[in-house]
Amino acid sequence: MEIISTVLGSTAEYAVTLVAMAVGLLLLGYLYEPYWKVRHVPGPVPLPFIGHLHLLAMHGPDVFTVLARKYGPVFRFHMGRQPLVMVADAELCKEVGVKKFKSIPNRSMPSAIANSLINQKGLCFTRGSRWTALRNMIISIYQPSHLASLIPTMQSCIECVSKNLDGQEDITFSDLALGFATDVIGQAAFGTDFGLSKISASSNDDDIDKIATDTSAEAKASSEFIRMHVHATTSLKMDLSGSLSIIIGQLLPFLQEPFRQVLKRIPWTADHEIDHVNLALGGQMDKIVAERAAAMERDQAAPHAQQRKDFLSVVLAARESNKSWRELLTPDYISALTYEHLLAGSATTAFTLSTVLYLVSKHPEVEEKLLREIDGFGPHDHAPTAEDLQTKFPYLDQVVKESMRFYFLSPLIARETCEQVEIGGYALPKGTWVWLAPGVLAKDPKNFPEPEVFRPERFDPNGEEEKRRHPYAFIPFGIGPRACIGQKFSIQEIKLSVIHLYRNYVFRHSPSMESPLEFQYSIVCNFKYGVKLRVIKRHTA
Numbered sequence: 001m002e003i004i005s006t007v008l009g010s011t012a013e014y015a016v017t018l019v020a021m022a023v024g025l026l027l028l029g030y031l032y033e034p035y036w037k038v039r040h041v042p043g044p045v046p047l048p049f050i051g052h053l054h055l056l057a058m059h060g061p062d063v064f065t066v067l068a069r070k071y072g073p074v075f076r077f078h079m080g081r082q083p084l085v086m087v088a089d090a091e092l093c094k095e096v097g098v099k100k101f102k103s104i105p106n107r108s109m110p111s112a113i114a115n116s117l118i119n120q121k122g123l124c125f126t127r128g129s130r131w132t133a134l135r136n137m138i139i140s141i142y143q144p145s146h147l148a149s150l151i152p153t154m155q156s157c158i159e160c161v162s163k164n165l166d167g168q169e170d171i172t173f174s175d176l177a178l179g180f181a182t183d184v185i186g187q188a189a190f191g192t193d194f195g196l197s198k199i200s201a202s203s204n205d206d207d208i209d210k211i212a213t214d215t216s217a218e219a220k221a222s223s224e225f226i227r228m229h230v231h232a233t234t235s236l237k238m239d240l241s242g243s244l245s246i247i248i249g250q251l252l253p254f255l256q257e258p259f260r261q262v263l264k265r266i267p268w269t270a271d272h273e274i275d276h277v278n279l280a281l282g283g284q285m286d287k288i289v290a291e292r293a294a295a296m297e298r299d300q301a302a303p304h305a306q307q308r309k310d311f312l313s314v315v316l317a318a319r320e321s322n323k324s325w326r327e328l329l330t331p332d333y334i335s336a337l338t339y340e341h342l343l344a345g346s347a348t349t350a351f352t353l354s355t356v357l358y359l360v361s362k363h364p365e366v367e368e369k370l371l372r373e374i375d376g377f378g379p380h381d382h383a384p385t386a387e388d389l390q391t392k393f394p395y396l397d398q399v400v401k402e403s404m405r406f407y408f409l410s411p412l413i414a415r416e417t418c419e420q421v422e423i424g425g426y427a428l429p430k431g432t433w434v435w436l437a438p439g440v441l442a443k444d445p446k447n448f449p450e451p452e453v454f455r456p457e458r459f460d461p462n463g464e465e466e467k468r469r470h471p472y473a474f475i476p477f478g479i480g481p482r483a484c485i486g487q488k489f490s491i492q493e494i495k496l497s498v499i500h501l502y503r504n505y506v507f508r509h510s511p512s513m514e515s516p517l518e519f520q521y522s523i524v525c526n527f528k529y530g531v532k533l534r535v536i537k538r539h540t541a
């Protein structure tokens, strides 16, 4: 009896050991499978599970510059289990984004996006023929003639912000800019007035208290909307500071969704907050879509109503036009496209506008030259046209470009191969995550001598530096057929805003502004504490 139980016991132990070994081997295979396929690409040794995420958490995107110097323009970086093949050379970026676009047409989906259904169904992360159809439809809205017609809308929003500055001393300009940019996209793309430009953005404590205790429903709703908006753009973390399910998704992707499902039900977790904000913002988007659809129905009943040309009207009209569009533009896709437009179209522009003001107020010689150009344009009540913005403000153009180079909003651009392709001498199999590093290019002394110096003149089209530079060394809006659709829209908005603001004010750093400026990194870059400026009224004709 004793012998039998000993034999059974050791058989059970043996079986358990075998199962444990098999599970361990499977896990090892699962962890190393993506690495194995691109092991020939050079890169630092990855740590088990986290890969190189600790480097990103410690140094932010600057780590890519260091790695490019050490390993060359094509190197491996592990986001947890997932290896990225990083490309940090202008000519090779052109190869990935333009010449070999057919082999690398889609974006790969980092775990932060995999967490958020509403983000997945926008233009950014749709793929293949659905992307082509949506892109062609949306791009038609951003043609120059339509953009020119948006000038009065943009101008009235910036005038509203500007009125708010009168009588204020210290402001958190980045908050104000986010409200303003959201209002512009709300009116230009959805025909909706969020009314956010009306909120004060004072950084003075007494004023903040006043806002916090302001009981008006409108003020409360507006600040809640901005809070959710900021949360939605900053919670998509790619280092180790994301929600628990995002972190798990980076280490063991197959566990991300089950964890998210559980965590979103537990109050006080970051996943719960993300889910709550996404649901609330998604609900607001559905309301906006429904209102627009109702307005279009009313238009159809009115015999001489003008055809609406904003983003949402064009999308809704396409849906009604035929069966294949109805199949493509299901309500969840329309809601996601609207949500994406709101986020992609406002946080980006607000960030850039804020960095322009921050940098100009730190460089008096740049400010002087800029003011001369703006004042020289004509009387201050004469708003520039779209053509004026393109041709009559060459220095402003250089200031905006240099600000975008200096503080890079989107230092990484995600792509994925759909077939085997060779990049920089490395054969990359189907499914490889190829990420461009435009933030590294922007700080490369080969293309930008003394990269840590803020010098707008380096973008002077007649200057030697600009002529010598590789045409793809500066790609803040991305590259090729997948590049940003909102580039001209946001540049028009930024230029119009800078002109209007500097006609009336100059800015200095507020005493409460940290130095150097600090950032937090998510899918795009954001300010850690905001851009705090002191407003000085100008008294010019």
Ligand code: HEM
Binding pocket: 097, 123, 124, 125, 135, 340, 341, 344, 345, 346, 348, 349, 352, 409, 410, 413, 414, 476, 477, 478, 479, 480, 481, 482, 483, 484, 485, 486, 487, 489, 490
């Ligand atoms: C300063 C402002 C902005 C910057 C720096 C910026 C930057 C970018 C970048 C780097 C990409 C990726 C491009 C690539 O993969 O090659 C992108 C894509 C995109 N951007 Fe922007 N963006 C800005 C403003 C806007 C605005 C105002 C809108 C909407 C009105 C917008 C909507 C989009 C969309 C929908 C995509 C995805 C395009 C696609 O996959 O086909 N962006 N943007």
